[in-house]
Amino acid sequence: MGYEMAARLAKGGCDVAVWNRTKAKADPLARHGARVVNELKDLASRDIVFCMVSTWDDVKEVVGKLLSGSSKPKMVVECSSISLEGSAELRELLKHKGIEYLAAPVSGNAKVIKAGKLTFVVSGPRAAYDKAKPYLDLMGTGSSYVGEGELARIAKICHNVMLGVVIQCLSEITILAQKTGMRRHAFLDFLNKSVMGSMFTRYKTPALVNLDFKVTFTPHLLRKDLDLGLDAGRELEVPMPLASVTRDLLQTMIGHGMTEQDFATLILMQAKASGIDLKPENVEVGDGLSS
Numbered sequence: 001m002g003y004e005m006a007a008r009l010a011k012g013g014c015d016v017a018v019w020n021r022t023k024a025k026a027d028p029l030a031r032h033g034a035r036v037v038n039e040l041k042d043l044a045s046r047d048i049v050f051c052m053v054s055t056w057d058d059v060k061e062v063v064g065k066l067l068s069g070s071s072k073p074k075m076v077v078e079c080s081s082i083s084l085e086g087s088a089e090l091r092e093l094l095k096h097k098g099i100e101y102l103a104a105p106v107s108g109n110a111k112v113i114k115a116g117k118l119t120f121v122v123s124g125p126r127a128a129y130d131k132a133k134p135y136l137d138l139m140g141t142g143s144s145y146v147g148e149g150e151l152a153r154i155a156k157i158c159h160n161v162m163l164g165v166v167i168q169c170l171s172e173i174t175i176l177a178q179k180t181g182m183r184r185h186a187f188l189d190f191l192n193k194s195v196m197g198s199m200f201t202r203y204k205t206p207a208l209v210n211l212d213f214k215v216t217f218t219p220h221l222l223r224k225d226l227d228l229g230l231d232a233g234r235e236l237e238v239p240m241p242l243a244s245v246t247r248d249l250l251q252t253m254i255g256h257g258m259t260e261q262d263f264a265t266l267i268l269m270q271a272k273a274s275g276i277d278l279k280p281e282n283v284e285v286g287d288g289l290s291s
Ligand SMILES: NC(=O)c1ccc[n+]([C@@H]2O[C@H](COP(=O)([O-])OP(=O)(O)OC[C@H]3O[C@@H](n4cnc5c(N)ncnc54)[C@H](OP(=O)(O)O)[C@@H]3O)[C@@H](O)[C@H]2O)c1
Pocket: 001, 002, 020, 021, 022, 023, 025, 052, 053, 054, 055, 057, 058, 059, 061, 062, 079, 080, 081, 082, 106, 107, 108, 109, 110, 216, 217, 218, 221
């Protein structure tokens, strides 16, 4: 995610410096004009630092290293999907150091970013948002400002609960359709053209039809987000039956060792549970992203 975000900023003409734990993965960004640095604290004197890692623990670790020298950035825009509590702790930490902070989680995978369709949901001080907005715009189709504090975190958690529930639903109905004798691509073609079709159902169609499960989002990361949603539901006393069932199905998949491919492998579990030996259809289907 971070790679494609940095690539869009660099291609858009921004002065970009990048750090990644595994430097070799970031090195190709140099061909777009980005400077790939060796140490996190080399980013500390930048105006805005965008952070895109995995969990709150990772965010804490990288921000700690970022601020371990004498320089500090003017603003940190944190884009990973993390908890409200983690985000609030980060806000406190940065406030003490006089650094502006925006919570800005995203919607879309790396392919979506490449296609220019990434979106952000942002919270924090309005003035900071106004400063960051041109850069957020460069990385995708825009951002939604939802208010102060950590509100963007809960918006993103809600979004990803829907992601989990929708992929499970898509898996169920596609296998149901197949068991009646329908080809998966034919069924999904209908669904994608219908009022129920979406950018998401379209871009997941190649995976569901041809079983290409190159990872876009890992089962572990999706479980993390469902857990964040369920935790918030418990705290706020909101029942979340669909999220609970989906979380258990995902846990079963992880328990079977299905962890290294895309989360869309939920369809493989669904097929197995339905007595179907799933095969790729080897049909060319669009993902709705490439023009
Ligand atoms: N993929 C999606 O579709 C998607 C969509 C929306 C939001 N998100 C969220 O975006 C975030 C990133 O997702 P992703 O798919 O890009 O994950 P990913 O492919 O697993 O990449 C994680 C990145 O974080 C770095 N990282 C992780 N832990 C670190 C640590 N302790 N210290 C330093 N660097 C660390 C990794 O460095 P290395 O390269 O060295 O491993 C890598 O660059 C997650 O919070 C995810 O939930 C993902």
